[in-house]
Amino acid sequence: MCGIAAIVSHTPVNQELYDALTVLQHRGQDAAGIVTCENGRLHLRKDNGLTRDVFNEAHMLKLRGNMGIAHVRYPTAGCTSSAEAQPFYVNSPFGLTLAHNGNLTNTEELKEALFVQDQRHINTDSDSEVLLNVFAHELQSLGKLHLTVNDVFQAVSGVHRRCRGAYAVVVMIAGFGILGFRDPHGIRPVVFGERQTDAGPEFMIASESVALNVLGFKLIRDIAPGEAVFIEESGKLHTQQCSDTIDHCPCIFEYVYFARPDSIIDNISVYKARLRMGTKLAEKVQREWPDNDIDVVIPIPDTSRTAALQMANILGVKFREGFMKNRYIGRTFIMPGQKMREKSVRQKLNAIDLEFDGKNVLLVDDSIVRGTTSAQIIQMARDAGAKKVYFASAAPPVRYPNVYGIDMPAAHELIAHDRTEQDVCQEIGADRIIYQDLDDLIEAVRRGNPEIQHFDTSCFSNEYITGDIDSVYLERIEALRNDSARSERGSGQFIVEMQNCD
Ligand SMILES: O=P(O)(O)OC[C@H]1O[C@H](OP(=O)(O)OP(=O)(O)O)[C@H](O)[C@@H]1O
Numbered sequence: 001m002c003g004i005a006a007i008v009s010h011t012p013v014n015q016e017l018y019d020a021l022t023v024l025q026h027r028g029q030d031a032a033g034i035v036t037c038e039n040g041r042l043h044l045r046k047d048n049g050l051t052r053d054v055f056n057e058a059h060m061l062k063l064r065g066n067m068g069i070a071h072v073r074y075p076t077a078g079c080t081s082s083a084e085a086q087p088f089y090v091n092s093p094f095g096l097t098l099a100h101n102g103n104l105t106n107t108e109e110l111k112e113a114l115f116v117q118d119q120r121h122i123n124t125d126s127d128s129e130v131l132l133n134v135f136a137h138e139l140q141s142l143g144k145l146h147l148t149v150n151d152v153f154q155a156v157s158g159v160h161r162r163c164r165g166a167y168a169v170v171v172m173i174a175g176f177g178i179l180g181f182r183d184p185h186g187i188r189p190v191v192f193g194e195r196q197t198d199a200g201p202e203f204m205i206a207s208e209s210v211a212l213n214v215l216g217f218k219l220i221r222d223i224a225p226g227e228a229v230f231i232e233e234s235g236k237l238h239t240q241q242c243s244d245t246i247d248h249c250p251c252i253f254e255y256v257y258f259a260r261p262d263s264i265i266d267n268i269s270v271y272k273a274r275l276r277m278g279t280k281l282a283e284k285v286q287r288e289w290p291d292n293d294i295d296v297v298i299p300i301p302d303t304s305r306t307a308a309l310q311m312a313n314i315l316g317v318k319f320r321e322g323f324m325k326n327r328y329i330g331r332t333f334i335m336p337g338q339k340m341r342e343k344s345v346r347q348k349l350n351a352i353d354l355e356f357d358g359k360n361v362l363l364v365d366d367s368i369v370r371g372t373t374s375a376q377i378i379q380m381a382r383d384a385g386a387k388k389v390y391f392a393s394a395a396p397p398v399r400y401p402n403v404y405g406i407d408m409p410a411a412h413e414l415i416a417h418d419r420t421e422q423d424v425c426q427e428i429g430a431d432r433i434i435y436q437d438l439d440d441l442i443e444a445v446r447r448g449n450p451e452i453q454h455f456d457t458s459c460f461s462n463e464y465i466t467g468d469i470d471s472v473y474l475e476r477i478e479a480l481r482n483d484s485a486r487s488e489r490g491s492g493q494f495i496v497e498m499q500n501c502d
């Protein structure tokens with residue numbers, strides 16, 4: 001899951017884009033980048049690392065201009081080389097830069113067509129570079145020297161016709177303006193907002209509304225599935241629907257884990273959705289295990305806190321912060337490589353023995369994916385003296401790969417794949433496991449916006465809404481992107497620095 005941001009302002013945007021990236025850091029910890037535009041000239045800085053490590057004062061001074069786009073990366077395609085950090089740039093036509101959240105599912109076909117038919121060279125294995133070149137080709141084929149906003153929207157329609165999968169995107173056209181668009185299923189989130197100034201309105205596009213809040217922009221709304229918004233450099237906003245086939249299916253995992261709880265996605269408060277997940281799960285415990293002997297509910301920080309608190313309230317048992325989180329360690333699930341993830345769980349979380357000693361504890365997490373966290377945490381709870389360790393997951397068993405922007409491509413790496421709930425319970429060493437039912441999860445999220453008819457629930461249900469995912473595709477990405485294949489390839493040593501401004 002990556003984070004994207006874009007600002008069109010009347011004053012320099014460098015610091016605000018940097019601030020936006022720090023707010024969106026939970027969506028990607030591997031690489032960060034900003035590109036700005038000043039009098040038609042682009043300035044780009046991107047590299048591997050957290051936002052605070054990628055930009056120093058000298059970079060910031062060079063990122064001049066009143067409009068720009070930015071990205072934090074969590075790779076789902078290609079490799080972790082800094083050559084694949086975003087934004088990407090192509091010089092023709094007009095000077096385009098792009099930042100993408102999501103994952104294309106027909107990258108290979110597009111890459112081939114780009115080379116053979118459109119005569120475009122792709123320099124990395126990133127699907128986002130492919131996406132940029134598709135957009136560039138669609139714009140170029142209009143054959144215009146002076147672009148209009150309608151030309152830009154027409155090019156987006158061309159992207160929708162050719163690209164499959166998930167894409168929430170911002171594009172900057174040098175000297176012209178900034179574009180935001182979302183795939184016709186609206187799988188990944190993206191919102192836009194406005195800020196009034198004496199010099200006129202300013203606009204921002206971002207993955208999550210929390211970035212707008214922090215920078216003083218008022219949320220206008222989500223970009224609709226298939227829709228595009230374009231903000232001219234002068235600050236004029238245009239919007240247009242660019243797809244005739246729309247089927248809104250936002251990713252339910254955003255509500256479970258990815259998004260910040262203080263964000264509103266597709267008019268649903270992530271915080272409230274998590275509270276409702278807690279309610280539903282507690283009701284399941286009451287229904288299926290009325291004579292339970294739970295003494296205390298303990299969340300596994302950070303994401304599960306909201307659901308766990310609500311569970312304790314409904315169950316009428318104590319809620320205790322039994323694990324303390326080291327605030328300097330990031331999210332473990334989105335770290336590259338199982339060794340690093342395993343090591344980081346122990347560095348990140350430490351038990352307060354008093355809260356466990358002699359008690360029957362119900363540990364609550366938002367999800368169990370590879371089981372990296374749960375297995376270690378249960379052992380820690382036992383070492384701290386817990387009598388019984390029960391484990392509840394606010395999401396159903398994750399059994400199938402995600403191909404829309406969450407990096408879990410290999411079914412065999414998922415602890416619940418081909419396993420019953422009882423098998424998982426044994427595998428992670430719990431005394432009992434309670435998983436959320438999928439219908440309950442859907443209801444918990446959907447109650448915030450009943451207009452949404454479907455969600456992308458593929459990692460729980462094996463139903464892929466784009467209709468183009470078959471076993472051949474899944475086998476191909478599993479072979480390419482499973483943990484051992486990636487560690488054999490290494491992180492990629494060559495670095496394309498031709499566009500960096502350092
Ligand atoms: O079963 P696993 O493969 O371990 O994945 C699931 C765990 O990973 C995530 O935590 P993470 O540390 O990424 O972030 P958080 O601090 O936001 O909870 C998630 O909240 C679960 O705790």
Ligand SMILES: NC(=O)CC[C@H](N)C(=O)O
Nearest residue numbers: 001002075076077101102
């Ligand atoms: N998590 C994402 O959104 C990743 C974007 C893109 N597929 C990449 O790998 O860089």
Ligand SMILES: [Mg+2]
Nearest residue numbers: 300301302303
């Ligand atoms: Mg967690």
